[in-house]
Amino acid sequence: MRMIKRTDMTGKKAAIIRIVSIIAAFLFTSVFISALGHSPINVYFSMVEGAFGSAHRIRDTFTITIPLVVTSIGIMIAFKMKFWNIGAEGQIIVGALAASYLALNYNHLPKMVLLPAMFLAGFVGGGLWALIPAFFKVQFGTNETIFTLMMNYVALKWVTYLQYGPWKDPGSLGFPKIANFTDAAIMPKLFGVHVGWIIAIILVIIITIMMNYSKAGYEIAVVGESMDTAKYAGMNVKKVILSALFISGGIAGIVGMMQASAVNQTLSTQVAAGYGYTAIITAWLSGLKAAIIIPVSLLFAIMIKGGSFIQTAYQIPQSAAGILQSVILFFVIGSEFFIQYKLVRNSVMEKEVA
Amino acid sequence: MTSFLFAMIIAGTPLLFATLGEMLTEKSGNLNLGVEGMMLIGAVAGFGMGFYTGNGLLAIVGAAIAGALGALIYAFLTVxxxxxxxxxxxxxxxFGTGISSFVGTLFIGQKMPDRVITSFARVKIPLLGDLPFIGPILFRHDYFVYIGYLMAICLGVYFYKTRYGLNLIAISENPSAADASGIHVNLYKYVHILFGGALCGMAGAYLSVVDVPQWQDNITAGRGWIAIALVIFVKWNPIMALFGAYLFGGLSIIGFRLQHLSISQNLLDVLPYAVTIIVLILSSIRKSKEDAPPKGLGVPYFREDR
Structure with a gap:
């Protein structure tokens, strides 16, 4: 047996292989659920029920889908350039921090002014936070994976410091929390879910157009394929990376603004809630395609929401959902092999050569 | 001062094991960002083994095997x-974060049995332990710390004084040339990734079994990532890793020592992460040929592609 590169792979075949690998991941996880003494079918069914069983749960599931979609979009832009931005968590936090600064200090402004200002602050905050590692990457080749990750911890500790120190709500009777936002700083709802879902859809459309039909998107794709080609073609590679990372981090920062404003209605250390990490998986599973990010994020939102439901229903810890997610990721990463290569018997090879 | 330096060695030990583990992996040309996950898998496996068997040695062995199993997933996928x-x-x-949190629900609020804790009691090394200044800092620790010293020295010999070490250089710099000269590249990669995972597992176990000895969710708190940066900082040199790991161990505990300066603990907690960033930047600026990472690092090798 030996492996050869495939040349006959169609988009349809590749999609089937990926879907089969996701199903295989569920089957694989079933073995462990059975070992815990539960029926896997019942558990999976309960997860779906936990995610869609009532109007309230459906709203919750969509509220989880929104940050996943938007963060994945941001991460996708960086990943397209093979810039491994795993700092979305920190970019979300800093975006939230910047937006919260306005929400807490300028709450006398009318809603129509304050919310767009917070949105912009979130974008700029997250963008700048991503720009720092990007600058050192283009200037000195500093490893961005660890840099962006360390920035997550710095951001988290920064908010922790504010929450326990200077920004602590004097009215909270000593409890370390930042004051709740006033109504002017809280995003409105449409059909029961905060308007972030509209922002998410608009962003998906804008970024799809940008990546596929604009000069900027083309430059990002070329830099991702080959830095040398990009240089040879006369592109300003540094500028491309810096501006793409500003957008990537900025989009994560928007998530921070939305989570602080619409979901938590305050700033806390929990504002990013791990979305920055989960979105790495969803962005990758989507094959770095903006439109596919939506169904993949919805699947993950079902697992997150359903995961907390099975915790109460079956006493299965919520971390089971995290394990399921990573197993799916393992299977899909592994399945790429069968998209790129095929196994053939040596005798067949020889015949082909002859 | 002595007590601070002593505590620095303890805080640096999990970093040392994880750094050496990642170094082994990277020497075979693979960049494994799963250190944090393997540490957590090792931490929970080590805690479980210690908790149920009451045997310190089994706790370490269990953690090492668990870490290696985690690395096996990575090795299978990437190699x-x-x-x-x-x-x-x-x-x-x-995956490791999820597994450790999942299995860890069994141990919430549980303490390590005394039998295990006493098996990691501090032991003064004869003669060395009596040296002035150095003795009380370096040679009055638990066995785990000493294994760390030995591991760093053994790896130093392995990398620089054996044929295997030479082969590793060939593999990480130019895998196809190594393959052509008859080195079994994939076997080397598997062995080193797995052994590296075992060391990362032990790093986690040091935290859960010896240092904290109580189960905490997410007990590693980012140390795995610091270890990956340390590998760059110490230029893939295991002896340098001793210094790097203990230096960062010191940074992680300096907050407690500076409390009287009335600086917020939360700001001081930033130190290890901020210094890691500075180290990363400095190592990328002083780029010289010797400090450069192996050329084949992170590039998948497939002989049919030659």
Whole structure:
């Protein structure tokens, strides 16, 4: 047996292989659920029920889908350039921090002014936070994976410091929390879910157009394929990376603004809630395609929401959902092999050569 | 001062094991970002083994095996299936975090049995332990710390004084040339990734079994990532790793020592992460040929592609 590169792979075949690998991941996880003494079918069914069983749960599931979609979009832009931005968590936090600064200090402004200002602050905050590692990457080749990750911890500790120190709500009777936002700083709802879902859809459309039909998107794709080609073609590679990372981090920062404003209605250390990490998986599973990010994020939102439901229903810890997610990721990463290569018997090879 | 330096060695020990583990992996040309995950898998496995068997040695062995099993997933994906190393490593970290938190629900609020704790009691090394100044800092620790010293020295000999070490250089710099000269590249990669995972597992176990000895969710708190940066900082040199790891161990505990300066603890907690960033930047600026990472690092090798 030996492996050869495939040349006959169609988009349809590749999609089937990926879907089969996701199903295989569920089957694989079933073995462990059975070992815990539960029926896997019942558990999976309960997860779906936990995610869609009532109007309230459906709203919750969509509220989880929104940050996943938007963060994945941001991460996708960086990943397209093979810039491994795993700092979305920190970019979300800093975006939230910047937006919260306005929400807490300028709450006398009318809603129509304050919310767009917070949105912009979130974008700029997250963008700048991503720009720092990007600058050192283009200037000195500093490893961005660890840099962006360390920035997550710095951001988290920064908010922790504010929450326990200077920004602590004097009215909270000593409890370390930042004051709740006033109504002017809280995003409105449409059909029961905060308007972030509209922002998410608009962003998906804008970024799809940008990546596929604009000069900027083309430059990002070329830099991702080959830095040398990009240089040879006369592109300003540094500028491309810096501006793409500003957008990537900025989009994560928007998530921070939305989570602080619409979901938590305050700033806390929990504002990013791990979305920055989960979105790495969803962005990758989507094959770095903006439109596919939506169904993949919805699947993950079902697992997150359903995961907390099975915790109460079956006493299965919520971390089971995290394990399921990573197993799916393992299977899909592994399945790429069968998209790129095929196994053939040596005798067949020889015949082909002859 | 002595007590601070003593505590620095303890805080640096998990970093040392993880750094050496990642170094072994990277020496075979693979970048494994799953260190944090393997540490957590090792931490929970070590805690479980210690908790149920009451045997300190079994706790370490269990953690090492568990860490290696985590690394096996990564090795299979990246070596055999040639998946993207960055994403595979991230997936392993997410997986390890989930597994440790899942299994860890059994141990919430539990303490390590006294029998295990006493098996890691501090032991003064004869003669060395009596040396002025150095003795009380370096040679009055638990066995685990000493294994760390030995491991660093053994790896130093292995990398620089044996044929295997030479082969590793060939593999990480130019895998196809190594393959052509008859080195079994994939076997080397598997062995080193697995052994590296075992060391990362032990790093986690040091935290859960010896240092804290009580179960905490997410007990590693980012140390795995610091270890990956340390590998760069110490230029893939295991002896330098001793200094790097203990230096960062010191940074992580300096907050407690500076409390009287009335600086917020939360700000001081930033130190190890901020210094890691500075170290990363400095190591990338002083780029010289010797400090450069192996050329084949992170690039999947597939002999049919030659």
């Amino acid at each position: 055999s299936l040639r998946a993207n190393q960055v994403v595979s490593g991230l997936a392993l970290t997410i």
